[in-house]
Amino acid sequence: MDKSDEKTLILDRNYTCPICDKKIKAKAVKTNSAKFVETKADLRPIHSNINVNKYETICCPNCGFAALTKNFTNTTQTQRRLIRENIQANYKSHEETPCDFYTTEMAISRMKMTLLCTVKKQAKDSEIGNVCLKLSWLYQDLADELPEDDPASAKKRENYLNEANNAAMNAYEHLTKARMNEDFPIAGMSETTLDYLLAYYSYVRGEYSTSMQYLSGVVSNRSTSPRLKDKCLELKDLVNAKLHPSE
Numbered sequence: 001m002d003k004s005d006e007k008t009l010i011l012d013r014n015y016t017c018p019i020c021d022k023k024i025k026a027k028a029v030k031t032n033s034a035k036f037v038e039t040k041a042d043l044r045p046i047h048s049n050i051n052v053n054k055y056e057t058i059c060c061p062n063c064g065f066a067a068l069t070k071n072f073t074n075t076t077q078t079q080r081r082l083i084r085e086n087i088q089a090n091y092k093s094h095e096e097t098p099c100d101f102y103t104t105e106m107a108i109s110r111m112k113m114t115l116l117c118t119v120k121k122q123a124k125d126s127e128i129g130n131v132c133l134k135l136s137w138l139y140q141d142l143a144d145e146l147p148e149d150d151p152a153s154a155k156k157r158e159n160y161l162n163e164a165n166n167a168a169m170n171a172y173e174h175l176t177k178a179r180m181n182e183d184f185p186i187a188g189m190s191e192t193t194l195d196y197l198l199a200y201y202s203y204v205r206g207e208y209s210t211s212m213q214y215l216s217g218v219v220s221n222r223s224t225s226p227r228l229k230d231k232c233l234e235l236k237d238l239v240n241a242k243l244h245p246s247e
């Protein structure tokens with residue numbers, strides 16, 4: 001990925017902060033400019049020309065409020081009060097340093113602020129789980145950016161992947177609760193997509209029977225897309241190998 005190209009793929013979007021009413025900007029990927037390659041086993045999207053995961057948050061430098069772009073404007077009155085009391089009251093407002101694009105480190109600190117605000121405003125489990133999922137993706141993106149030939153990379157990669165796993169397990173916890181108590185779509189996912197993700201996380205946690213239960217449901221559901229069905233079958237092989245190691 002050529003860094004000099006990245007700024008041509010993004011633009012500044014203008015928003016009004018729902019907490020402090022100030023006009024603010026956040027960088028966003030231009031519509032239809034990212035070239036999709038694949039999604040990883042945990043649904044992390046990969047694009048060939050830009051990392052879209054970096055441009056999913058809006059952060060107000062004046063009051064500290066941060067949210068996923070799609071949740072930024074839809075706060076309730078109670079949530080705005082909670083943010084004013086728990087975030088704005090302790091936040092030092094600052095001018096944002098101009099930049100051409102967000103680095104993955106910047107995106108992670110924005111996503112962490114988003115997580116803090118999402119928890120403090122007592123958002124639904126689906127919203128908290130969604131932020132944790134995206135934080136997990138960003139740490140994996142950061143690990144992917146490490147140079148292969150640098151001896152310091154191995155230790156850093158291990159740390160980043162640990163952080164990614166912690167965020168993923170938080171996502172698992174919140175998305176499992178959301179699945180029981182909320183209506184679909186949950187965190188932008190249909191029932192089959194979410195169940196696939198929970199199957200994958202169950203596999204990572206070593207809960208192979210639970211993983212298989214989720215997978216069976218997804219594979220037998222007629223609304224499952226062929227692409228998702230393929231992912232399920234790949235995962236099923238991995239789970240089966242754990243359940244029946246001798247075969």
Ligand SMILES: [Zn+2]
Pocket residue numbers: 017018019020021022060061062063064065
């Ligand atoms: Zn604000």
